[in-house]
Amino acid sequence: MADLPYRIVIGLEVHVQLLTKTKLFCGCATQFGLPPNTATCPVCIGLPGALPVMNRRAFELALRAAQALNCHLADFTKWDRKNYYYPDLPKNYQISQYDLPFSRNGWLEIETADGAKRVRIIRAHLEEDAGKMLHDETGAGRDSLVDLNRAGTPLLEIVSEPDLSTPEEAKAYLEEIRLLLRETGVSDCEMQEGSLRCDANINLHIPQPDGTVAATPIVEVKNLNSFRGVERSMKYEADRQYEAFQRDGRRLAPGEKETAGWDEARGVTVVQRRKEEAADYRYFPEPDLVPVVVDAAWRERVRAETGELPAAQRVRLARDYGLSDYDIGVLTQQGRATVAYFEDAAKRCGDAKAASNWVTNRVLASLKEHKQEIGDFPLTADRLAGLIAEQKASGLNKQAAEAVYNRMLETGETAKMAIAHLGIKAVDAGALEEIVRRVIAANPKAVAEYKKGKTAAAQSFMGAVMRETKGAAKADVVQKLIAEELQKL
Amino acid sequence: MIERSASDLLASLSKGDISAEALTGQFLQAIKQREPDVRAFLHINEAGALQQARAVDAKRKRGEPIGLLAGLPVAIKDVLCIKGQPTTCGSKMLQNYRPPYDAHVIERLRGADAVLIGKTNMDEFAMGSSTENSAFQVTANPWELTRIPGGSSGGSAAAVAACEAPLSLGSDTGGSIRQPAALCGVVGLKPSYGRVSRYGLIAYASSLDQIGPFAHTVADAALLLEAIAGHDRRDSTSVDKSTPPYSKNVEEPVKPLVIGVAREYFLEGLDAEVEKAVRAALKVYEGLGAKVQEISLPHTPYAVATYYLVATAEASSNLARYDGVHYGHRTPSQPSPAAGGGQGGGRLIDMVKRSRGEGFGAEVKRRIMLGTYALSSGYKDALYVRALKVRRLIREDFDKAFGGCDVVMGPTTPTAAFKAGEKANDPLAMYLSDVYTISGNLAGIPGVSVPCGFTASGLPIGLQIQAAPFEEEKLLRVARMYERATDWHMRRPKLA
Ligand SMILES: [Zn+2]
Numbered sequence A: 001m002a003d004l005p006y007r008i009v010i011g012l013e014v015h016v017q018l019l020t021k022t023k024l025f026c027g028c029a030t031q032f033g034l035p036p037n038t039a040t041c042p043v044c045i046g047l048p049g050a051l052p053v054m055n056r057r058a059f060e061l062a063l064r065a066a067q068a069l070n071c072h073l074a075d076f077t078k079w080d081r082k083n084y085y086y087p088d089l090p091k092n093y094q095i096s097q098y099d100l101p102f103s104r105n106g107w108l109e110i111e112t113a114d115g116a117k118r119v120r121i122i123r124a125h126l127e128e129d130a131g132k133m134l135h136d137e138t139g140a141g142r143d144s145l146v147d148l149n150r151a152g153t154p155l156l157e158i159v160s161e162p163d164l165s166t167p168e169e170a171k172a173y174l175e176e177i178r179l180l181l182r183e184t185g186v187s188d189c190e191m192q193e194g195s196l197r198c199d200a201n202i203n204l205h206i207p208q209p210d211g212t213v214a215a216t217p218i219v220e221v222k223n224l225n226s227f228r229g230v231e232r233s234m235k236y237e238a239d240r241q242y243e244a245f246q247r248d249g250r251r252l253a254p255g256e257k258e259t260a261g262w263d264e265a266r267g268v269t270v271v272q273r274r275k276e277e278a279a280d281y282r283y284f285p286e287p288d289l290v291p292v293v294v295d296a297a298w299r300e301r302v303r304a305e306t307g308e309l310p311a312a313q314r315v316r317l318a319r320d321y322g323l324s325d326y327d328i329g330v331l332t333q334q335g336r337a338t339v340a341y342f343e344d345a346a347k348r349c350g351d352a353k354a355a356s357n358w359v360t361n362r363v364l365a366s367l368k369e370h371k372q373e374i375g376d377f378p379l380t381a382d383r384l385a386g387l388i389a390e391q392k393a394s395g396l397n398k399q400a401a402e403a404v405y406n407r408m409l410e411t412g413e414t415a416k417m418a419i420a421h422l423g424i425k426a427v428d429a430g431a432l433e434e435i436v437r438r439v440i441a442a443n444p445k446a447v448a449e450y451k452k453g454k455t456a457a458a459q460s461f462m463g464a465v466m467r468e469t470k471g472a473a474k475a476d477v478v479q480k481l482i483a484e485e486l487q488k489l
Numbered sequence B: 001m002i003e004r005s006a007s008d009l010l011a012s013l014s015k016g017d018i019s020a021e022a023l024t025g026q027f028l029q030a031i032k033q034r035e036p037d038v039r040a041f042l043h044i045n046e047a048g049a050l051q052q053a054r055a056v057d058a059k060r061k062r063g064e065p066i067g068l069l070a071g072l073p074v075a076i077k078d079v080l081c082i083k084g085q086p087t088t089c090g091s092k093m094l095q096n097y098r099p100p101y102d103a104h105v106i107e108r109l110r111g112a113d114a115v116l117i118g119k120t121n122m123d124e125f126a127m128g129s130s131t132e133n134s135a136f137q138v139t140a141n142p143w144e145l146t147r148i149p150g151g152s153s154g155g156s157a158a159a160v161a162a163c164e165a166p167l168s169l170g171s172d173t174g175g176s177i178r179q180p181a182a183l184c185g186v187v188g189l190k191p192s193y194g195r196v197s198r199y200g201l202i203a204y205a206s207s208l209d210q211i212g213p214f215a216h217t218v219a220d221a222a223l224l225l226e227a228i229a230g231h232d233r234r235d236s237t238s239v240d241k242s243t244p245p246y247s248k249n250v251e252e253p254v255k256p257l258v259i260g261v262a263r264e265y266f267l268e269g270l271d272a273e274v275e276k277a278v279r280a281a282l283k284v285y286e287g288l289g290a291k292v293q294e295i296s297l298p299h300t301p302y303a304v305a306t307y308y309l310v311a312t313a314e315a316s317s318n319l320a321r322y323d324g325v326h327y328g329h330r331t332p333s334q335p336s337p338a339a340g341g342g343q344g345g346g347r348l349i350d351m352v353k354r355s356r357g358e359g360f361g362a363e364v365k366r367r368i369m370l371g372t373y374a375l376s377s378g379y380k381d382a383l384y385v386r387a388l389k390v391r392r393l394i395r396e397d398f399d400k401a402f403g404g405c406d407v408v409m410g411p412t413t414p415t416a417a418f419k420a421g422e423k424a425n426d427p428l429a430m431y432l433s434d435v436y437t438i439s440g441n442l443a444g445i446p447g448v449s450v451p452c453g454f455t456a457s458g459l460p461i462g463l464q465i466q467a468a469p470f471e472e473e474k475l476l477r478v479a480r481m482y483e484r485a486t487d488w489h490m491r492r493p494k495l496a
Helices: A056-068 A167-183 A227-248 A296-306 A310-321 A325-334 A336-349 A352-370 A381-394 A398-411 A415-421 A429-441 A444-451 A457-469 A475-488 B006-015 B020-038 B046-062 B104-111 B154-161 B178-184 B218-228 B272-287 B300-321 B345-359 B362-375 B381-404 B427-434 B438-443 B472-485
Strands: A007-017 A080-083 A093-096 A103-112 A115-128 A132-134 A145-147 A154-160 A196-207 A213-215 A219-224 A258-263 A268-273 B041-044 B073-077 B115-120 B167-172 B187-190 B210-215 B258-262 B291-295 B407-411 B447-454 B460-467
Touching: A007 A167, A007 A227, A056 A103, A056 A115, A056 A154, A056 A167, A056 A296, A080 B300, A093 A115, A103 A167, A115 A167, A167 A196, A167 A227, A167 A310, A167 A325, A196 A227, A219 A227, A219 A268, A227 A258, A227 A268, A310 A325, A310 A336, A325 A336, A325 A352, A336 A352, A336 A381, A352 A381, A352 A398, A381 A398, A381 A415, A398 A415, A429 A457, A429 A475, A444 A457, A457 A475, B006 B020, B006 B218, B020 B041, B020 B046, B020 B073, B020 B115, B041 B154, B046 B115, B073 B154, B104 B115, B104 B218, B115 B154, B154 B167, B154 B178, B154 B210, B167 B187, B167 B218, B178 B187, B178 B447, B178 B460, B187 B218, B187 B472, B210 B218, B218 B447, B218 B472, B258 B272, B258 B381, B272 B291, B272 B407, B272 B447, B272 B460, B272 B472, B291 B381, B300 B362, B300 B381, B300 B427, B300 B438, B362 B381, B381 B407, B381 B438, B407 B472, B447 B472, B460 B472
Parallel strands: A219 A258, B073 B115, B073 B167, B258 B291, B258 B407
Antiparallel strands: A007 A154, A007 A196, A080 A093, A103 A115, A115 A154, A132 A145, A196 A213, A196 A219, A258 A268, B041 B115, B167 B210, B187 B210, B187 B447, B407 B460, B447 B460
């Protein structure tokens, strides 16, 4: 990106739904996909006289998230009303947090092309979600409908500083947030189901010939509902802003912000509001709720519950197992359970590199193929360690080891049993030499070709030896023996 | 029978002198006779009340444990949700609204075996001091039918005064229980903020609203308060304190007793007859051995202005939900191209505007506008935020006062009941009728108004007694001391 004639400035506002069973201020279920308006009560549909009661569990999950995001947790926090009219907001105000959010001043580290980068987080606060509008898409002008099942679902809003300087970084930041919140059990972060939503503020800083830097108008891109969409929309918007600047030279004016929607199908951003009238939400303290005081003991309890965070895990995997950055990335991306599986296997077989290879390649592929979670995987870490041990001891080659792995997965057998059932026998050095000699003797045609200089002919001996040994011979050893025998001819 | 106090009636009920059904029947009869004059009720729950009464009689007969109010009819201000019964809040906006749930106090009353006799008239969304802001009817003061009963709980005060019910519930945001109690010659008590759950109370100003009792006597008020007070986890602002047995302890005098009299309550605007009656009441206390001392609540002059910023700001948000979208009054949008297009967005805004325009009355609109303004960017710091600061100063005034005295006394209202229509077009004059009660809401303290005399023309006058937060028990005991020494509470208006 260094050769671009501008610098991209991106800040993300991320909304995640918390993994609570019930809503933020009432006892209704937060379950996704229920029939419209069935998960509702007087509180979340805003009936006269109903009052909110804070869901303590939601608040604790939010504290956990904020701690994972290295935020400062406030001792004292309160709720505020954000007033605006919209049919999916039954009270016509949203209970949110304004001037005293429960956390602020955090950071999150992401991997970039130039190494690790800290993205500063301005604040994270809790608020209630709105319902959903269902508009008539037929064009017949029928009434819009409102589903209030989602109204009142706990939402954590995480606002970053505009520290992201490429679309790839924006995506990486979002992925890191997802990993972190999944790992800590705060949210399932399913963008398709809307439990992770993202708005991005983007503009460009363009150096001018006179040495000044021109800033383009900030555009808030909404409706980003896939990781790829975030990256693509930022690319598109950066190009668009640069072109627009070349054309009209329009610069950022104070207080001005445009809003655009991302059209995933067409791959374009569509500007919705140009000069947005500064919305006045008339925030004021929510009189129906009491402030929350978070004492040191509570903070400590949350810290203890949060467990190891991905960043700390990465450091530990490098230090304790000497894994490559790539393998560490793949493992931590899968989450704590997979890392634990790897560590278990590695400790049992004593070969971290081999365990990491097996887990990051075959095991992850199997999980994906069978749509399984690591916790439900029938081939336990203990069994995998057995396979790795057998492989080392008996010199099973790659194909044979995979056959054994597949059989273990299918039948639930140990490595030893699977090897026995597959008829793989350990071959000693003398026997192997014998087999090599026999294979060469049985193929005079290939020998002749080899002698004419077609070294590729040696490969056919290789295949034949492997068939004879049922794979119970290491390829490099066989190759060496074949070469030696052919030399003798 | 209907003129007797609730405690008296309860004694007759438990002795078996009268059945709950017969008693309820008598009050229903009184309602039928007097409502054409008084117009205190918006909805009479005749069949339901008789059914509840019969159930209580059966319980008594079987010797089952019965509640604190077993068989006593209670009238309910129409601001409180009763499952399946009309709950209009005095507004066209909720004219056809029936809540799917009971307010906490209604659950409590059911648990206490009370008989819910009907819903009473009120100023729309509890905004007003005369009950003239009701969208449906004007309630008369039972003592003189051309006068207002006070407000906003005018219906509940008039119902008790007119002996249409021995007890009733109201809500008090700036004086809406105490002021009509004073003007109707009954006892009206506003508990400390947090003493009674607001769950199911249709909000006007959430940080000020409290539910409280109306009754003929202090003992009756103690009884009803005991039935409704206590922690409710559905209201985060309800306080988890145990409820003393008010009805049992109310007879105990407070000795020694130091009474603070705020000099700010006896300044310009106070009617001479009212002042005379209140001063006489203080003499009665002195006769009972109390020490009366002058105190100062220096921020009192700012209370009305502070209230009309805090209350209206909250109201502007609380009443935003009445938009015609989900429930309540809806005026269809006009099918004109000028109304806008695009997914019906323009039509929607038009519908919301028309619904609110038609559904709300003038005073409600006035307060929504004032509150919206007070919270608007550019004005919020000078209005709303400053009002919160003054509110804190008013609270500190009381904290200081209660450091040196047990209770603060003064007039409940500056004048006795005024004529219907007299102040209807002068909102500022109307606002001043709550001048002595408003600071109690801002400070969150309990207050009670007890009858302390009559004007020459026979209109009731109220004595206001206020105590420190959660000192309802002391408040009631002090009030009862006066009641025992006087007989103002025995008088009843002459009605058909
Ligand atoms: Zn709900």
